[in-house]
Amino acid sequence: MTLQEWADLDDDIEGELVDGALEEEEMPTHLHELVVTWVTVALHHWARRRGARVTGSETKLAVGRQRGRKPDVSVYVRGRQPSLQDSLVTVAPHVVVEVCSPRARDVRRDRIDKPRDYARAGARYYWIFDPQLRSLEIFELGRAGRYSVALAASAGKVRVPGCPGLVLDLDALWREIDAAEAEDARGRRKRR
Numbered sequence: 001m002t003l004q005e006w007a008d009l010d011d012d013i014e015g016e017l018v019d020g021a022l023e024e025e026e027m028p029t030h031l032h033e034l035v036v037t038w039v040t041v042a043l044h045h046w047a048r049r050r051g052a053r054v055t056g057s058e059t060k061l062a063v064g065r066q067r068g069r070k071p072d073v074s075v076y077v078r079g080r081q082p083s084l085q086d087s088l089v090t091v092a093p094h095v096v097v098e099v100c101s102p103r104a105r106d107v108r109r110d111r112i113d114k115p116r117d118y119a120r121a122g123a124r125y126y127w128i129f130d131p132q133l134r135s136l137e138i139f140e141l142g143r144a145g146r147y148s149v150a151l152a153a154s155a156g157k158v159r160v161p162g163c164p165g166l167v168l169d170l171d172a173l174w175r176e177i178d179a180a181e182a183e184d185a186r187g188r189r190k191r192r
Contacts, residue, residue, distance in 0.1 A: 006068050007060050007088035017068035018113075025070065026106040028099075034180060035099045035131050036072045038173050043075055043095075046166040051078035052094070062090045063117035071118075073097035075163075092122030094162065100130040115139065115147050125150070125162045134174050138162075 006017040015022040028036075036057065043054045053076045063069050068088070075095035076082065082089040096118050098110045110128055118126050119141055126139040126147055135154045138161055139147035150161040153170060160166040 001066075003062050003066065003068055003088055011058075016070055017066065020066040026101045026103065026109070028101060031131055031177065031180070032072075032099050032101050034177065035129050035173070036097075038176060039097055039099070039127075039129065040073050042168055043073060043097075043166075046163060047075060049165075052076060053081055060088050061093065061096075061121060062088055063121040067117055067120075069114060069117050069121075071096040072099050092124070094123070095125045095127060096123045097127040097129065100128060100132065102132055119145055119147055131177060134170075136168070136170060 001017060001020050001022060003017060006022070013022075014025050016025060017023070026032075040054060040056065046052075047054045055074045055076070057070055057072050059070060059074050061069050061071060061074065071093070073095075074089075074093040074097070076091060077094045080091055080094065082091045096114075098114060100107055100110050115126055122141070124141050126141075128137045128139075129135075130137075133154070135152065136158070137149065138151040140150040140161060142148055151158060155170055155174075157167050157169045157171075160168060
């Protein structure tokens with residue numbers, strides 16, 4: 001399959017393009033989507049003030065001749081934005097974000113496969129949120145075309161490298177998850 005054929009697939013056909021073949025995507029949990037939404041909202045407020053755009057997980061990003069990924073969240077800065085009509089994005093995002101799911105194959109994909117792909121595509125920053133570990137790692141693309149750690153944090157308010165003025169309150173995110181987990185536990189007890 002070519003990149004354009006992948007981009008033209010019907011919306012109900014899911015997957016990422018890996019070496020010309022359609023690869024199954026992770027099956028996101030409610031927790032995964034809770035984190036994605038929190039990150040999207042935080043980035044959206046920051047981006048609007050700077051003329052940047054934030055997109056979600058259906059954005060199809062070309063990362064090689066026969067490879068395409070769908071980041072959980074992408075940020076495109078002013079002057080480096082795809083056309084609103086693009087079904088296949090070839091512009092490198094400033095930031096790509098992945099939220100880890102607990103399955104081993106998904107963790108491997110987020111930590112090994114995708115960094116190589118996003119680096120090849122030229123994404124300046126790669127963020128990994130891991131709600132199981134309660135951590136955020138931000139990697140910056142270096143001159144050699146590889147990522148190095150720019151920030152690793154698990155708590156507090158963190159100033160985000162490469163996004164001047166953006167501060168993420170990780171404690172607020174973890175509190176939101178704690179509250180959702182407590183509510184979930186109460187609901188399970190009531191159903192018994």
